[in-house]
Amino acid sequence: MSDSVPMNAKLRQAMLLAPALIFLAVFFVMPLFDNSMRSFMSEDGGFTLSRYTSFLTDRFYLGVIVETVVLAAAVTVISVVIAYPVAYVLVRKAGRLSGVFIFLLIAPLLTSIIMRTFGWQVLFARRGLVNQWLVTDLGILDVPLRWLNTPGLAIAALVHVLVPFAVLSIASVLQGVDRRLEEGALMLGASKLRTFFEVTLPLTMDGIGTGAILVFMIANGSFVTLVLLGGGFQTLPLLIYQQFNTTRDFALASTMSTILLAIALVCLWLQLRLVRRQGA
Amino acid sequence: MNAPSTLTLSSVRKKFGALTAVDDLDLTIEPGALVSLLGPSGCGKTTTLRMVAGFETPDSGRIEIGGKDVTRQAPNKRGLGMVFQSYSLFPHRTVAENVAFGPRMAGASKQEQTEKMRKMLDMVHLNGREDMYPSQLSGGQQQRVALARALIVSPQVLLLDEPLGALDKSLRESMQFEIREMQQRLEITTLLVTHDQQEAMSMSDQIAVMQGGRILQLGAPHEIYDRPETSFVATFLGASNLFQGRVGADGRTLATAVGNLPLPRAADAGTEAVLSVRPERVVLGAEAGTLPQGLSGRVVTSSFRGSYAAYRVALDGTEMEITAYRQADAALGQGGLAIGDKVPLGWPIEGSVIVTDPATGEE
Structure with missing residues (x-):
């Protein structure tokens, strides 16, 4: 396969990035996402914008x-x-x-x-x-x-x-x-x-x-x-x-x-x- | 336009640290004339221009424009126009704003600015491009805008710093004619800095060939070309074959590695001298038989250059090669020379010049 070499190269690049990406995902993106989600969650677990409307x-x-x-x-x-x-x-x-x-x-x-x-x-x-x-x-x-x-x-x-x-x-x-x-x-x-x-x-x-x-x-x-x-x-x-x-x-x-x-x-x-x- | 002004530099000297960039330079440009400073990089030509512009201050000496001492005057007070190698158009302003910049700084009314700007754009054939930005123009167009921007203030002296350096060859040649024509029509005193000998020759009233911060020779282009005084000038402006030797007892011949060569004028017997012969003065083939040098050689390389052909010929019995040009029809037609051909060669005596070799300081 002619394009197997670039695919491998890409994969290797991705592997090099993986530790940093995983770290960021676990300690930065997920908490941020979780935090934002909490602001949209009503008391009974549904979706609400009421906090934003009352805040703003x-x-x-x-x-x-x-x-x-x-x-x-x-x-x-x-x-x-x-x-x-x-x-x-x-x-x-x-x-x-x-x-x-x-x-x-x-x-x-x-x-x-x-x-x-x-x-x-x-x-x-x-x-x-x-x-x-x-x-x-x-x-x-x-x-x-x-x-x-x-x-x-x-x-x-x-x-x-x-x-x-x-x-x-x-x-x-x-x-x-x-x-x-x-x-x-x-x-x-x-x-x-x-x-x-x-x-x-x-x-x-x-x-x-x-x-x-x-x-x-x-x-x-x-x-x-x-x-x-x-x-x-x-x-x-x-x-x-x-x-x-x-x-x-x-x-x-x-x-x-x-x-x-x-x-x-x-x-x-x-x-x-x-x-x-x-x-x- | 202002009446054309004289530009005078007297004993101007400028050092950068231990390096003497400009060394005791004297130069006068008559009103309405165009003088080129020609030389290799580092010869002091750009420093000289920058001192005239006011970007550098001479360590000693005087610069006068129109009889007024401007040596220590700020650049914006000197009433000059300048075209830079990279044009230096303001990238954040339109063509119209670039050209009208000078009048605006001088406090001209909006209407006056626009009028002058239109007249200038007309002159450089760029009407209709007022609202474009410099990056949208070709190199040649940018160069015209730069010229219009410099000329709109009716400068006392126009400074051109390698103005065509960034253009390709064919455009450069047509711009040379265009700028020269405009400069002569407006009778504007102009200082041109260039390292391009062809540009200097085709545009200038006078050329000052510079080396090591000094002017080696100043004169009309044909004078400098035909009668170079030093071997540096002979080789920098056009090509030259140089023959080094000692003047014979009669004072009319030069004993060189290729034999005794007749001199075009008498020289002091027994001294070292250099004879310079332009390639187009060298005659190859049968016609050379009547010439006094009596040399012969073997063609080593030949290259066709359009209007002429250039040959390198190894002189018999020596290591030396000389360069000769021949008109193309002669080169292509009968009698065209091939590599390896044995040819007699020589030159008319008046086609050679005795030059100084500044390395030895002797004739």
């Missing part, structure tokens, strides 16, 4: 969804604004130091997010390092400031975690921008600033888009930072945690998880579209 018509829960999305959007905007100049310097100015730059960017990701968040707690606790500087060492303030449980600190910590993702997305696209295009604009009388807004920025929109979606997705599902640093936010992940651990309303928690998952899937779809357009 409840002002409180809608407010939570809006707050989750707004928080993620704010973190995204701040992250991208901070990331762009960093990416620009990394690609255009760092030269031989770019390797060091990238290491500095990625190094924080090697530490678990819980450790990094604890770091923020240590720094900004009532008797933490920052207050000690301000009150004791520098004497700027008479009484320590309350940082923990303020929205600003929570947002700052999220941005801190997520900026590298935005930087790397933007940098990879910026790397591919032909500098002759910028020189062309300069030759035609555009100032450097004008050149940036007419040429560089539009050509890096894909990188901004990819980075923004990535940051948004992660911020949307962020949990640890908000639990540890507070900030008074009432977001979906926090609510899900409460439902599972305090209220023990598993079905409602599953409903919210599925909604959160849906938001993430929409983002993922947008990102795939963006990437496919780049490739075309």
Whole structure:
């Protein structure tokens, strides 16, 4: 049989993938599926959408969804604004130091997010390092400031975690921008600033888009930072945690998880579209 | 259009680390003239162009456009137009937006932008493609858009950086004529950078042959071709047969490995010299009998090249091979040469030139 060889090759490839696929199926897909199913199951075991209709018509829960999305959007905007100049310097100015730059960017990701968040707690606790500087060492303030449980600190910590993702997305696209295009604009009388807004920025929109979606997705599902640093936010992940651990309303928690998952899937779809357009 | 401007480079020097890219270069382009910088890669031609454009700043020396010192002026203030090798059209903008970019940056009204843009697209025969994106155009069309985009600002000087490098051969030749015709009609002072000798010869008023950051020779194309001053110029611009030797006591002959060759002009007796003979000046066969060199050889290879045939001939009694071109009808008709044929050969004395070998610095 002439095509037995490619069939065997395919089979072998499938076998190589099998361990990973089985692992993902058992520990990722099945629980996720089981969890989602629970949200569609009525008390008597039948199918129902009643949880979704009541959830999505409840002002409180809608407010939570809006707050989750707004928080993620704010973190995204701040992250991208901070990331762009960093990416620009990394690609255009760092030269031989770019390797060091990238290491500095990625190094924080090697530490678990819980450790990094604890770091923020240590720094900004009532008797933490920052207050000690301000009150004791520098004497700027008479009484320590309350940082923990303020929205600003929570947002700052999220941005801190997520900026590298935005930087790397933007940098990879910026790397591919032909500098002759910028020189062309300069030759035609555009100032450097004008050149940036007419040429560089539009050509890096894909990188901004990819980075923004990535940051948004992660911020949307962020949990640890908000639990540890507070900030008074009432977001979906926090609510899900409460439902599972305090209220023990598993079905409602599953409903919210599925909604959160849906938001993430929409983002993922947008990102795939963006990437496919780049490739075309 | 502006009145054509003079471009002057005086003692311009540029180093990158230890490498001297451009070394004490002087060049003047008269108003409305097209001068080519021709040389192999790394000869400093592109660096020179980039200094005129303002993308690099010379370490020393002056660059003047229209009598005004622009050495340290920002690129966007110099009033230049430039066509890049890869065209550098803005991929996210339409043809119309690309061409109208210059006037828009200059603050022209929408109406003025459109008018100028249409006029330019008309000139490069691209009307009707306003709303297309560069990626939808062929290489030749992109190149025309790039030209229109550069010319719309009525530049004082037009810079062409290997503008035809990305096109295939037949298109390249027709674009050469087209650009040259446009440049002459608009009387626009132009600096062309190229490594293609044929492009330089067919487009330029003057060619500056560059090597090692210096201009080796500057002159009209036919001058440089007919009277190369160095062996580098002789071989870089067209092909050349070079004969190295020592000038005889009478100062009129050169003692070489292939025998005594008559010189086209007197040289200092006893010095080293190189004689350059263009392949099309070499005469093969019976007609060579009357020529003074009295050489003969055996045909080693022959290749038909359309309008002419090229032969390699091994000279009798030596290791040396020389290249000779013959018109195609002679090559194909009676007297056509086959490999292995024994032929007398020579060249008219005025068809040879004494050149310097920069390696020895001697004539």
